[in-house]
Every structure is written in C-alpha cells, then in structure tokens.
Amino acid sequence: MTEQTDPAEAVDDFPDGVDDASAPTGPPAKSALDRKINDVFGGAVVRKDLVKAVKGNAIVPSFVLEYLLGQYAASDDEATIQSGIESVRKILADHYVHRNQAELIKSNIREKGRYRVIDKVQVQLNEKDDTYEAEFANLGIKQILVSPATIKAHPKLLVSGVWCICDIEYQHSENARVVPWILGSIKPIQLSNFDFDGYITSRREFTTDEWIDLLIQSIGFDPELFGRRAKLIQLVRLIPFVERNYNLVELGPKGTGKSHIFSEFSPHGMLISGGEVTVPKLFVNNSNGRLGLVGYWDVVAFDEFAGKKKRTDKALVDIMKNYMANKSFSRGLETLGAEASMVFVGNTSHNVPFMLKHSDLFDELPESYHDSAYLDRLHCYIPGWEVDTIRSEMFCDGYGFVVDYIAEVLKSMRDADYSDRYQDHFTLGSDISTRDRDGIHKTFSGLMKIIYPHGEATEDQIEEILRFAVEGRKRVKDQILRIDSTMADVKFGYSDKAGEWRAVTTLEEDEYPAYYHQRGGATGGEVTTDGGSTDDTASTAAAVEVAPKPEPLFEGHRDFQENQRGVSYEGLLLPYLRRATDIRIVDPYIRQFHQARNLMELIEVIARTKDPADEVKVFLVTSENTEGPEKIQKQMEFLLRVKKAAEVAGINLDVKFDATIHDRSIVANSGWRINLGRGLDIFQYFASDTFELAAKLQSYRQVKAFGVTYIRESTVGDG
Structure with a gap:
C-alpha cells in the first residue's frame, strides 16, 4: 500500500493550490469585479466566506486560516476550492492544538516520535543556562530549546507569542532534568515573500472604485452595503499597518468591529486589553533590558481602552506621551526608538449630542488620558458612531486578498512617504500648527499608500482623502479646545492653486452646531459657549428671553x-x-x-x-x-x-x-x-x-x- 502524504507536510513547500487539471470548472465568480480580481491577482486572493466554512471551533486568528487557504484554495475554480477546503480542514483537525486535546496530541508526538502542530509559541531567555526556551500556549509544554539562529530570524517569538507551524519530537531521558520535547522545525505563519512591483502593476488594472471595493472585500465586508465615507473609515483602520508611529483613536458604540482588524487582520499587529499593559511589557524591562511590544510589532492596539474609572499607571502615561510625540522612550540614561503605531479603541456609553453638550468626544477615556498633552499626540480620531453595528449580511462571499499577502504589502510600504503628494494642488491653512500638520500628513500619506500605491491620483481624488485627513485631525483638536481653553482656535482647511479657501468641518459639527462649538475650561465639567459653568434654571430663562423669531425660508x-x-x-x-x-x-x-x-x-x-x-x-x-x-x-x-x-x-x-x-x-x-x-x-x-x-x-x-x-x-x- 502506498503511504498517504499528510497535507500539513506540504506547507513548507508553499503550494499555490491543489493541482488537479482534470477537475471540472466550477461556476463563474459572482461578479465582474470578482472575475477581475482572480484574473489579475490569481493565487493571492481567496473567497472570504471560506474562513467561516473551515474554522469550526478552532480559536485561531483569521490570518492563520487564510494563510492555509492561500496555500490550498486561492482559486476561482470550484473543484479546487472544495479540495482545498478539505485539505485545510484536515490540517486543522489533525494539527491544530485545542487545549482540551493537548494530552492526545502529546501522545501522538510520543508514539510517532515526530509530529506537526499549529500553536501559538512564545520564547523566553533562560539566563541561568544561557538558552532560549519555547512555551506552546495550547499544547501546554515548556522549556523546549530553541536555537539562537531561530530567534535571530524571528525575534517576535520573544514577545507575546507568534502562531507557528512546528515539528516537535519526543525523546525520553532517564535524567529528570532533561525535557523530552525537541523542536524539529518552526515556521511562523506569514508570507515568505511577494512581488511588490507586480502588486503596483496590477493596481493599475483597477479603477479607484474597484480597488477600494477589493480592499473592503479583503477586510471581509460586502462593499455594496457601505457608502464611500464608510469605506474610507474602514481603510483608515489600516493606516497603522502602513504608516510608522501613527497614533489612532476610535471611540464608538459596541459591536462595530473596532478591534477586529487589529486582532484578526495581520500577523504584524498585537491587540491587548487596555488594563493589561505595563511599562516593561510595552516599552522595556529594566531588570533584563528586554524590549517590549513596541520594539517588535508594527501595531500595538489597546482594546477596551475607554472607562472613566479605570486605574492607570501615571508612569505609563508619561512614557507613552513621550513615545507618541518623539518615537522614542527612555530607559534610565539610554534612549531607545521604535516604529510601532499606537491604536486606542473603546466603547462610548452616550450618544454624540450628549457628549458634546455635557463634556467632549473623549469623555469616556480614563482620567489620566483625558489630558490635552496626551490627546494632542493623536493623529486621527475615527468617529466610531458612524460605523454600523456588524450584522451577518454585511460579510461578503466575494474575493479579497489573502490577509497575509496584503499585510506584507502594507508592511513593505512603511518606509515610503506620500505626505507631500497633495502639495502640487493644495496648501494647508497657515495657522495649522506643526503637530496638526503632522497628523494630517500621516493620515493623508497612509490613505495614499493604501488606495493609490502607484502614486497616480487626480486632483479630485487627492482632495477627497486630504479632506478626510484634515477632518480626522480636526476632530482631535476641536475636542482639545473644549478641554483646554488656553489653546488657540485653528482654521482647518486648505487653499487650491487659485487661492480659493476650502474650509473643512467634521460631520458632527454640521449635525449639532449648537453643541459642537461650546468651549470649556481646562478643568473640564460641563462646557458652555462662554467657557464657564452653567445653571440649568438660569440658562433656560436666558434661552426664553433670546428665543429667535422664525427666519424666512432658506434660498x-x-x-x-x-x-x-x-x-x-x-x-x-x-x-x-x-x-x-x-x-x-x-x-x-x-x-x-x-x-x-x-x-x-x-x-x-x-x-x-x-x-x-x-x-x-x-x-x-x-x-x-x-x-x-x-x-x-x-x-x-x-x-x-x-x-x-x-x-x-x-x-x-x-x-x-x-x-x-x-x-x-x-x-x-x-x-x-x-x-x-x-x-x-x-x-x-x-x-x-x-x-x-x-x-x-x-x-x-x-x-x-x-x-x-x-x-x-x-x-x-x-x-
């Protein structure tokens, strides 16, 4: 009998898919865009509904599943897709480690001598023995020796863990101190290489609308259910992956998918709970000199960041302020630099007019972060209240990039700077401060790299994302003005080459002008139009006295x-x-x-x-x-x-x-x-x-x- 090859054994060879020339051709893609996506980016895209089809009860990030689907099911041929799904299901069934099946997997390793597993691996340095030792999160085994060469090739293993495909061997020893588990091979689940020039060439095959829809489908959503502005909001969530040291905040109602991208979309991002972070974990551990998360990840996102009563570490707030402003942090006498973007996402408990009337749009933040110096370091504020609550019909069954592929594309563009691409057409307002300008530039540069990576955009297209970038920073600054009355007002906008001024407003400013333009003192409290505190009875009486007469209809x-x-x-x-x-x-x-x-x-x-x-x-x-x-x-x-x-x-x-x-x-x-x-x-x-x-x-x-x-x-x- 011929021995059957385990599908997981082929992962190291990175096959493009199941090779079955005799398989019948399946039904055509569902839309003209899907057909075009497959024609231009064949092998780098996958049908997005397949993730749910193969996931089952595996608690594994989407980028891990799409990595596997990208190897076996990156096709529009139905037979290839179905064969690929079965292969991925078999790999997950046989090699993904469920915590409740850890002992069974360990038994398999013992009986077979060598076995392949998919698990989250974290490595620590054992200073006493001068060795690197791995711990497998689900399998529950520790102290497995890892070579220094592996650590040099994959330094993120030292921080918070990385999903890997590993071969583990078992050799029992009479010496009780010797760990029987041996690491045969280890490969982090991420793309090994890609052709960036080919990516740029292929981008030119799509119109701007088609390209944006491809990106929205890559995130996993049906673009037909999103307007243009809603799509741009989703794309702003990607900027931290493509822009170094980008500071982003999104506050809004529950269930709008604020943290999804940072936990599922890329192997280069780390999502942590806002209450779980410490200075050693985030920046540097003084006891051993080991760098924290910002030294190894492109994006560090703080989930559940909001909460007025949350206890915060003042030392963490201070070092975070310095890092967000200067891209560096101090460890004693030594100053270290890092490139990680910082993202803060949290839920709001009040609607927008309530926050504008009684406080500000940062009202939900812990007290230590509700501070003008910290807030001024944020480059953009995503209005989470504009994002629809995620519903089942919003997910797409069309084709999008394998997330690991687009994640590598975005990572490769972090060195590029597109922030000056608008200057041939527009000039920012002269009273926009350096810090405001930096925020606008970084958001603009990020959107340019995401939507127009080839650098080819018309004046109208450039203006669209410039306005969006200005609005994102204006939302931050306008709220700071409500908190700190010592800051000067800023006219946000830009001029075209003919000198025509084009003011930019935020959407909530247009919706609630009576509440939006209130100013408050630096101590907070209810804000008023004159910066002082209010008395409900007096203000009601005043309102009655100055009640305006009905105005003629607007023409x-x-x-x-x-x-x-x-x-x-x-x-x-x-x-x-x-x-x-x-x-x-x-x-x-x-x-x-x-x-x-x-x-x-x-x-x-x-x-x-x-x-x-x-x-x-x-x-x-x-x-x-x-x-x-x-x-x-x-x-x-x-x-x-x-x-x-x-x-x-x-x-x-x-x-x-x-x-x-x-x-x-x-x-x-x-x-x-x-x-x-x-x-x-x-x-x-x-x-x-x-x-x-x-x-x-x-x-x-x-x-x-x-x-x-x-x-x-x-x-x-x-x-």
Whole structure:
C-alpha cells in the first residue's frame, strides 16, 4: 500500500493550490469585479466566506486560516476550492492544538516520535543556562530549546507569542532534568515573500472604485452595503499597518468591529486589553533590558481602552506621551526608538449630542488620558458612531486578498512617504500648527499608500482623502479646545492653486452646531459657549428671553455629507411644501421597494400637516424599471399601494412614466422649486425592524452624500 502524504507536510513547500487539471470548472465568480480580481491577482486572493466554512471551533486568528487557504484554495475554480477546503480542514483537525486535546496530541508526538502542530509559541531567555526556551500556549509544554539562529530570524517569538507551524519530537531521558520535547522545525505563519512591483502593476488594472471595493472585500465586508465615507473609515483602520508611529483613536458604540482588524487582520499587529499593559511589557524591562511590544510589532492596539474609572499607571502615561510625540522612550540614561503605531479603541456609553453638550468626544477615556498633552499626540480620531453595528449580511462571499499577502504589502510600504503628494494642488491653512500638520500628513500619506500605491491620483481624488485627513485631525483638536481653553482656535482647511479657501468641518459639527462649538475650561465639567459653568434654571430663562423669531425660508444650495444624521423630509422638504395643493415630483428612480417607501414617507409628512378638509394633488413623473417584466410588475404594485394609502388622507397621486427624464426636482404651488441631486433616495440602507428607531424616524438614519437647491419661483403661499 502506498503511504498517504499528510497535507500539513506540504506547507513548507508553499503550494499555490491543489493541482488537479482534470477537475471540472466550477461556476463563474459572482461578479465582474470578482472575475477581475482572480484574473489579475490569481493565487493571492481567496473567497472570504471560506474562513467561516473551515474554522469550526478552532480559536485561531483569521490570518492563520487564510494563510492555509492561500496555500490550498486561492482559486476561482470550484473543484479546487472544495479540495482545498478539505485539505485545510484536515490540517486543522489533525494539527491544530485545542487545549482540551493537548494530552492526545502529546501522545501522538510520543508514539510517532515526530509530529506537526499549529500553536501559538512564545520564547523566553533562560539566563541561568544561557538558552532560549519555547512555551506552546495550547499544547501546554515548556522549556523546549530553541536555537539562537531561530530567534535571530524571528525575534517576535520573544514577545507575546507568534502562531507557528512546528515539528516537535519526543525523546525520553532517564535524567529528570532533561525535557523530552525537541523542536524539529518552526515556521511562523506569514508570507515568505511577494512581488511588490507586480502588486503596483496590477493596481493599475483597477479603477479607484474597484480597488477600494477589493480592499473592503479583503477586510471581509460586502462593499455594496457601505457608502464611500464608510469605506474610507474602514481603510483608515489600516493606516497603522502602513504608516510608522501613527497614533489612532476610535471611540464608538459596541459591536462595530473596532478591534477586529487589529486582532484578526495581520500577523504584524498585537491587540491587548487596555488594563493589561505595563511599562516593561510595552516599552522595556529594566531588570533584563528586554524590549517590549513596541520594539517588535508594527501595531500595538489597546482594546477596551475607554472607562472613566479605570486605574492607570501615571508612569505609563508619561512614557507613552513621550513615545507618541518623539518615537522614542527612555530607559534610565539610554534612549531607545521604535516604529510601532499606537491604536486606542473603546466603547462610548452616550450618544454624540450628549457628549458634546455635557463634556467632549473623549469623555469616556480614563482620567489620566483625558489630558490635552496626551490627546494632542493623536493623529486621527475615527468617529466610531458612524460605523454600523456588524450584522451577518454585511460579510461578503466575494474575493479579497489573502490577509497575509496584503499585510506584507502594507508592511513593505512603511518606509515610503506620500505626505507631500497633495502639495502640487493644495496648501494647508497657515495657522495649522506643526503637530496638526503632522497628523494630517500621516493620515493623508497612509490613505495614499493604501488606495493609490502607484502614486497616480487626480486632483479630485487627492482632495477627497486630504479632506478626510484634515477632518480626522480636526476632530482631535476641536475636542482639545473644549478641554483646554488656553489653546488657540485653528482654521482647518486648505487653499487650491487659485487661492480659493476650502474650509473643512467634521460631520458632527454640521449635525449639532449648537453643541459642537461650546468651549470649556481646562478643568473640564460641563462646557458652555462662554467657557464657564452653567445653571440649568438660569440658562433656560436666558434661552426664553433670546428665543429667535422664525427666519424666512432658506434660498440657495446646501450639501449634506455621507453618514450625516438628523435629516428628514419634514425638515428638508415640508417647510417648502406647506399649504401647497399641487405638487409635481420628477424622480426617475421610484422603482424598488425602498424607493416606493421613500415616496410613501413623503406622503405621510404631507398628510400629517395638511388640513383634513383640503385635497392635495401629487403628480409623480418617473421611469419604468428596466430589469424585466417581473420588476416592472413589482414597481406597479408598489405605486398602486402608495396611491391607495394616500387617498385616505385626501392626497391624490397620479403617475406618469417617462424614459427620458434624468434630473430630479419637486415643484409646488407654494412658490418653491426644490432640485434634489439624488431625488427622494437620500437614505442609506437600514434594518427594517420594528424595534429599530431608524425604521420609524428618518432623523435617526444615515444619509448618502447629496445636495439640494431651493429656488423661489413666486411668493405664493410663502410666509
């Protein structure tokens, strides 16, 4: 009988996949982008839903699984994929060490003499015997001798542990002091090499939208469910991997995936609990001179960092401040440098307007970190409240980079500096400080390297990420101004080559201007517009005294940012439609269910405010669904249901189909014309759940980016 080869034995050879020329060709990739990804990056991509298919109950990071899938299932051929999945499952079943099966694995090693395992390995120096000794986390064996050459090749083994594929041998000795376990071979699970020039060449095959979608799929999400701004927020999470000494903070609600990337995405990142870190663990151990995490990892992320009552080590805060500012830390008389980026993620317990009204957006941080000197060292603040809670439908089944491949790409670009790529087109404001400028530059450079690694971007594309970089730093600085009144205001923005000034605002600034621009003293407490403390009774009385008179309706153009909340038809459209009895809506895209629902919600707004005795005529001009007879039939059903529902309130809806229309507008005999860039379809996807507030109230939904122009055509009905 021929001996069957264990699939795990082939890992050292790094096969590209299962070689089966006779395997039948499977179904084509699900989308044109997936086909393109496989054509251009064949062998470096994997179908992202496979991780869940093979993981089972193995408590192992995604990058370990994708490393294995990259060896066996990096293909779009269905037979190859299925064969690869079975190989990976067999490797995990036979060689991944579950803690509760450790004794069985040890028995296998003893009986076979040599056995391959997948486990997390940490090495320590035994100063007494002058030897390096390994400890296997799940297998539970210690004091296995490791050669100095192995440590030199893989120094991260000395810090916090690295996932490895190892051959372990067993040789019993009569000497009780001799450990029977012998390390035959050890290989950290990470890519050995890749072709960076080929990566750059392949990038040119994709449009910017396609490339961003490829990156979002590589993270594991379906790009169809994310707007442009939401995608950029996800990509900012990658900047610490591509940019040295980048200091990032993200605070927001639970369940938005803040820590996922730092624990699962790359073998070059380390996620630790905020309460578990010490000066020796993070920076240097004075007793033995051993470097801490910042000396070995590209990214050190602090999970569960928020919590006002958390106890903190003041010495740690002080040394962290110095490191974040100067990329160095002191050990006695010696100053050491490191390149690790620092990431701080934590949960908020209040919504944004509450924090802006009563404190600031750093309100949840421990007291020692709620300090202007520390906060000023942060380069960017990701608004975690804009990120949707992770739901099962958000994960993609399309193709993305094997995470280990993209992790190596990002690591290789840490030496590059793209921070000046905007200067041919734009100039930052003159009163932006050096520290603010550094934060903007590092975020801009990181996004450029992630999205435009070939350095080829148009002026509009450069402006998009420059604005995003400025906003990320502005969010930090504006909150510092609320904490420390001694700091000077800064005008955040930039000028183009023609000298036109373009101011940058944060999204929450646009949503809650009354709360956002309050200033506070350095001692904290509730902030006010004049920097002092408030008395609720007095402030309420003052508010009554200065209550403004109703202003005339705004005339002109307004833009709304993606992810903005607080927008509703009631505020956006109703003031201009009040008392109108004849309304004409032109919108070519009232075709799908959610678009018909938008129309129904506008009808509801009109119904709530009209006199029950009045009748209102609504004339809709739209276009037929072009996806086939069944879709047209559905469209007709939706519109008929809206028409019948409207009749109950005395609103008569008539519909005309016109295939030539493009522009979107509402014209009413109230004397106003409203030009809507996106028509009524301004809201992002939201769960149609009875218990979701967004399903009931539009103001709690996030919007797509859109513009609206109000034009007064007559004074009829305006007052």
